[in-house]
Amino acid sequence: MIPESFDYQRAGSVREALALLKQHGDEAKILAGGHSLVPTMKLRLATPGTLIDIGGISELKYINDKGDYLAIGAGTTHWMVESSSLVQQKAPALSQAAAQIGDVQVRNRGTIGGVLAHSDPQADYPGVVLALNATIIAEGSGGERTIEAADYFTGLWETALGDNEILTEVRIPTDSANANSCYLKFPQPASRYPYVGCAVAMDKSGGNCSDVRVGFSGVAESAFRDDGVEDAIRGQALNDDTIAAASAKSAEGRSVLSDYFVSEEYRRAMAQVYAKRALTQLS
Amino acid sequence: MEVSMTVNGTSYTHDVEPRTLLVTHLRENLRLTGTHVGCDTSSCGACTIIVDGETVKSCTLLAVQCEGAEIKTIEGMAENGKLHPIQESFREKHGLQCGFCTPGMILSSWQLLERNPNPSEDEIRHSLEGNFCRCTGYQNIVTAVQDAATKV
Numbered sequence: 001m002i003p004e005s006f007d008y009q010r011a012g013s014v015r016e017a018l019a020l021l022k023q024h025g026d027e028a029k030i031l032a033g034g035h036s037l038v039p040t041m042k043l044r045l046a047t048p049g050t051l052i053d054i055g056g057i058s059e060l061k062y063i064n065d066k067g068d069y070l071a072i073g074a075g076t077t078h079w080m081v082e083s084s085s086l087v088q089q090k091a092p093a094l095s096q097a098a099a100q101i102g103d104v105q106v107r108n109r110g111t112i113g114g115v116l117a118h119s120d121p122q123a124d125y126p127g128v129v130l131a132l133n134a135t136i137i138a139e140g141s142g143g144e145r146t147i148e149a150a151d152y153f154t155g156l157w158e159t160a161l162g163d164n165e166i167l168t169e170v171r172i173p174t175d176s177a178n179a180n181s182c183y184l185k186f187p188q189p190a191s192r193y194p195y196v197g198c199a200v201a202m203d204k205s206g207g208n209c210s211d212v213r214v215g216f217s218g219v220a221e222s223a224f225r226d227d228g229v230e231d232a233i234r235g236q237a238l239n240d241d242t243i244a245a246a247s248a249k250s251a252e253g254r255s256v257l258s259d260y261f262v263s264e265e266y267r268r269a270m271a272q273v274y275a276k277r278a279l280t281q282l283s
Numbered sequence: 284m285e286v287s288m289t290v291n292g293t294s295y296t297h298d299v300e301p302r303t304l305l306v307t308h309l310r311e312n313l314r315l316t317g318t319h320v321g322c323d324t325s326s327c328g329a330c331t332i333i334v335d336g337e338t339v340k341s342c343t344l345l346a347v348q349c350e351g352a353e354i355k356t357i358e359g360m361a362e363n364g365k366l367h368p369i370q371e372s373f374r375e376k377h378g379l380q381c382g383f384c385t386p387g388m389i390l391s392s393w394q395l396l397e398r399n400p401n402p403s404e405d406e407i408r409h410s411l412e413g414n415f416c417r418c419t420g421y422q423n424i425v426t427a428v429q430d431a432a433t434k435v
């Protein structure tokens with residue numbers, strides 16, 4: 001399978017990529033790791049006139065400790081996230097999600113910016129960045145803009161990112177809940193994309209859940225924070241009964257995806273199971 | 284457009300269409316046919332090669348994305364007529380039958396042992412998830428990697 005012809009431009013910096021985006025307009029698409037875009041182009045589901053390759057921009061590949069938050073460059077690969085001791089320590093949910101994406105070869109190429117820009121309803125990271133209360137940095141010709149994860153995922157394949165913007169950084173707060181976080185996944189056995197991915201970040205004090213954030217990937221048209229589960233467990237003692245009652249609220253009142261392999265009913269049931277396991281693991 | 288890369292220690296410069304896949308470039312322009320195409324949909328790992336020290340599926344990369352890259356394919360594993368220890372182990376432990384998946388398996392095994400010289404059986408199976416074998420049932424591949432771990 002061969003993509004339709006296109007014009008290829010290699011950007012040496014974010015500034016150059018932005019100028020190229022402006023110059024080529026609607027015709028152009030950013031190419032990062034290419035592990036969503038190239039397969040889509042081979043199937044000719046995407047036929048961009050111009051590709052602007054940001055894959056070689058080294059200034060987009062980093063994981064830095066900024067004190068209050070971890071700064072992760074958009075070009076950081078899943079393998080870099082998976083193997084970072086800083087991420088393991090400050091945001092284990094992100095590290096666990098990275099380690100479960102696709103396979104080794106995919107993790108060597110795919111980038112965090114690519115996942116978040118693509119916003120595949122079946123991707124792993126979206127629920128995780130919601131649970132970790134991350135901030136997304138976008139750069140456009142007018143300068144830099146910050147978008148809260150909670151405002152970022154706007155629908156099926158839709159994000160708050162503008163057409164001529166580049167996602168440059170993801171910021172993960174280094175709070176105590178994020179240090180006590182996890183990500184559990186029920187994967188499609190062949191593709192490894194999640195049918196259900198559940199990320200939880202939790203603050204505990206004296207056996208109680210003092211604060212909690214729960215994010216789901218793969219369950220609905222776009223990733224979401226599940227305030228039903230959060231409200232049910234916040235302030236409660238952490239035991240089998242409270243966790244069972246809270247996880248039973250998973251995806252309550254939301255429309256849930258259904259496909260050939262996993263029906264809506266089964267997905268909903270699995271969301272509850274994975275929320276229960278994640279809450280139990282952190283308690 | 285012009286693209287230059289070093290493959291198994293030799294530099295090559297070619298004029299390619301931007302839409303040329305890396306695997307097509309390797310097989311058809313460089314005539315390095317040890318890299319196989321199994322699925323052409325990023326799933327099977329038969330096309331796995333090493334780009335700048337990391338394994339990738341060459342059916343899911345454009346040749347132009349590899350400008351200036353240092354590439355290794357299965358043809359570059361043996362040195363001075365001597366098989367790489369991982370290749371030896373696959374031969375000794377019968378880690379292959381038809382051999383179609385083998386180039387990719389060997390390069391993925393190389394990546395594993397480079398990052399984790401003493402992997403457990405679980406770690407071996409997990410790290411070869413991106414490589415399918417339709418013949419062996421995987422058992423002898425795992426044995427071959429365990430054997431290779433004692434040698435590299």
Ligand SMILES: Cc1cc2nc3c(=O)[nH]c(=O)nc-3n(C[C@H](O)[C@H](O)[C@H](O)COP(=O)(O)OP(=O)(O)OC[C@H]3O[C@@H](n4cnc5c(N)ncnc54)[C@H](O)[C@@H]3O)c2cc1C
Nearest residue numbers: 032033034035036037102110111113114117123124167192
């Ligand atoms: C076999 C296989 C299995 C996979 N399994 C999983 C899985 O289990 N879980 C999972 O979550 N994902 C999975 N993926 C997808 C993988 O994680 C991709 O790497 C990821 O979705 C896209 O990242 P990329 O860097 O490759 O982006 P690209 O494919 O290069 O780009 C994707 C889209 O985002 C845009 N884009 C990229 N970067 C930016 C940026 N910085 N700013 C603005 N726009 C940008 C592009 O224009 C394009 O539209 C799998 C992929 C494959 C091939």
Ligand code: FES
Nearest residue numbers: 321322323328342
């Ligand atoms: S041919 Fe590339 S993964 Fe199957």
Ligand code: FES
Nearest residue numbers: 380382416417418
């Ligand atoms: S040996 Fe035949 S596919 Fe693996």
